[in-house]
Amino acid sequence: MTQFSDFGLARPIMQALADEKHTTPTPIQNGAIPVVMNGRDLLGIAQTGTGKTAAFALPILHKLAETSYERRPGDCRVLVLTPTRELSAQVLERFKAYGRRLNLRMGLVIGGAPMGKQKAMTRKGLDVLVATPGRLVDLINQKAVDLSRVEAFVLDEVDQMLDLGFIHAIRTISQKLPAKRQNIFFSATMPPEIAKFANKLLTNPTRVEIEAEARPRIDQSVRFIDKGAKAAALLEIVKTDEFTRGLVFTRTKHGADKVVRMLEAAGARAYAIHGNRSQAQRERALAAFRTGKARILVATDIAARGIDVREVSHVVNYDLPNVPETYVHRIGRTARAGAAGVAVSFCSNDERPFLRSIEKLTREKITVTHGEDIAYKAPKRAANDQRRKKPRRNHGAPKKPFKNEKRTSAEGSNVVANDEKRKENGERGTTRVRRRRNRGPAGRKLSSHAG
Numbered sequence: 001m002t003q004f005s006d007f008g009l010a011r012p013i014m015q016a017l018a019d020e021k022h023t024t025p026t027p028i029q030n031g032a033i034p035v036v037m038n039g040r041d042l043l044g045i046a047q048t049g050t051g052k053t054a055a056f057a058l059p060i061l062h063k064l065a066e067t068s069y070e071r072r073p074g075d076c077r078v079l080v081l082t083p084t085r086e087l088s089a090q091v092l093e094r095f096k097a098y099g100r101r102l103n104l105r106m107g108l109v110i111g112g113a114p115m116g117k118q119k120a121m122t123r124k125g126l127d128v129l130v131a132t133p134g135r136l137v138d139l140i141n142q143k144a145v146d147l148s149r150v151e152a153f154v155l156d157e158v159d160q161m162l163d164l165g166f167i168h169a170i171r172t173i174s175q176k177l178p179a180k181r182q183n184i185f186f187s188a189t190m191p192p193e194i195a196k197f198a199n200k201l202l203t204n205p206t207r208v209e210i211e212a213e214a215r216p217r218i219d220q221s222v223r224f225i226d227k228g229a230k231a232a233a234l235l236e237i238v239k240t241d242e243f244t245r246g247l248v249f250t251r252t253k254h255g256a257d258k259v260v261r262m263l264e265a266a267g268a269r270a271y272a273i274h275g276n277r278s279q280a281q282r283e284r285a286l287a288a289f290r291t292g293k294a295r296i297l298v299a300t301d302i303a304a305r306g307i308d309v310r311e312v313s314h315v316v317n318y319d320l321p322n323v324p325e326t327y328v329h330r331i332g333r334t335a336r337a338g339a340a341g342v343a344v345s346f347c348s349n350d351e352r353p354f355l356r357s358i359e360k361l362t363r364e365k366i367t368v369t370h371g372e373d374i375a376y377k378a379p380k381r382a383a384n385d386q387r388r389k390k391p392r393r394n395h396g397a398p399k400k401p402f403k404n405e406k407r408t409s410a411e412g413s414n415v416v417a418n419d420e421k422r423k424e425n426g427e428r429g430t431t432r433v434r435r436r437r438n439r440g441p442a443g444r445k446l447s448s449h450a451g
Contacts, residue, residue, distance in 0.1 A: 112279030224371025
C-alpha cells in the first residue's frame with residue numbers, strides 16, 4: 001500500500017488522518033494494518049519512532065466503527081496495555097485523534113492518578129481502555145473493571161513490560177480475558193524469553209518484522225570523562241547554538257534531580273521526570289518540554305519509550321545504561337520523522353563495559369570525541385589496603401577457671417587470699433567446691449541411697 005486510502009478505512013478515520021496530515025503509511029503500518037483488519041493475531045517487531053501506535057489504532061478503530069455494541073458497566077471492547085504512564089497517555093491521545101469523529105468512549109487507567117475517578121469512569125463502560133498493568137489489576141480486584149467481553153487485546157512494548165517485572169500482572173489480566181479474542185503484540189526486540197511468552201498468548205500469529213534501519217541522521221559520539229567532569233561537559237553541550245531541545249538520561253532518580261539542580265543553578269531551565277514524581281508533576285514537566293517552556297528534560301529510563309516529542313535536537317546519556325537495548329530506545333527520541341539528531345554519551349571508567357555491550361548490540365563503533373578508548377581495568381587494591389584481620393586473642397592471659405577449679409596461678413593466689421578473708425567474716429568463698437545433687441531424668445531429686 002502506498003496511501004492510507006488504499007486500506008479501505010472508514011471515512012471518519014480517513015478524515016481524521018487528513019486533519020493530522022498523514023497520507024503515506026510507514027513500513028510497519030503497511031504490514032500490520034491489513035493483518036489486524038482481517039482479525040488475525042499479530043506479532044509486530046519494530047523500533048520506536050516507526051509509527052507502531054497507528055499500526056494498531058487505525059484498524060482497531062475501523063472495526064469499532066463498523067460494528068455496534070451495547071456497553072455494560074465496567075466492560076470494554078479494546079484493552080491496550082503499556083509499560084509506562086507516559087506511553088499510555090500518548091497511546092490514548094492517538095486513539096482520540098484518529099477516532100475524533102467516532103462516537104466512542106475511551107479511558108486511561110494509570111498509577112499516580114486518583115483511583116476514585118478512574119473507577120467512576122470504568123463503571124460506565126468503555127470502548128477503548130488504555131492502562132498500565134499495576135493499576136488495572138487494582139481495579140480488577142475492586143470489581144471496577146470487567147474484561148470478559150474484550151474483543152482486542154494489545155500489548156505495546158512487550159520487551160519493556162517484562163524488563164519492568166510486569167509478567168505476573170499480565171498473566172493475571174490475561175486470565176480475565178475471554179478465550180475468543182484478537183491479540184496484538186508489539187516489541188522493539190525479540191529475545192528468546194519474549195518469543196516464549198508470546199507463543200503462550202498468541203494464536204497462529206502473523207509476524208511482521210521491520211528491520212532496524214540504519215541511523216545515518218543520528219550523529220552518535222562518546223566522551224570518556226570522569227564522573228566529576230560530567231556536569232561541566234553537559235553545560236558545554238547545552239550552551240551550544242545547535243542545542244534547541246534535549247533529553248538527558250540518568251540511571252537513577254536521585255541522579256536526575258541532581259542534574260536538574262545543577263542546570264537550574266547555571267541558568268538553564270530544566271525539569272525532571274521519573275518514578276518518584278507524581279503524575280501531575282510528570283504531566284507538567286512533559287507539557288513544559290513539548291511547548292518549549294523548558295529546553296531540557298532530565299529523565300530516567302521510564303521515559304525512554306514514553307516520550308514522543310518532535311524536534312528533539314540532542315539526546316545526552318549522562319549515565320550509560322547497563323542494558324544495551326535501552327541505549328537504542330534512548331537515542332530513538334531524536335531524529336524522528338526524518339529529522340537529524342545528535343546523541344552524546346558520557347562514559348566514565350566503570351561504564352566502559354556498558355559501552356562494549358552497546359557496540360556489540362548495535363554492531364557499530366561509536367565515535368570517540370574526547371578521551372582515550374582503552375580497555376577497562378578494574379581498580380586494583382592498594383598495597384596497604386588489606387582486609388583488617390580480627391584481633392588475635394592474647395594467649396598469654398590466664399585462663400578463666402572452671403566453676404569448681406581452684407586457681408593456683410600467681411594471679412589466682414590473690415583470689416584465694418581474698419576468699420580466706422571472706423571466710424573469716426562468715427562469707428562464702430569463690431573456691432568452695434559445691435556438691436551436685438543427684439537428679440533424675442525429670443529433674444526429681446534422688447535419694448542418696450538410691451541405686
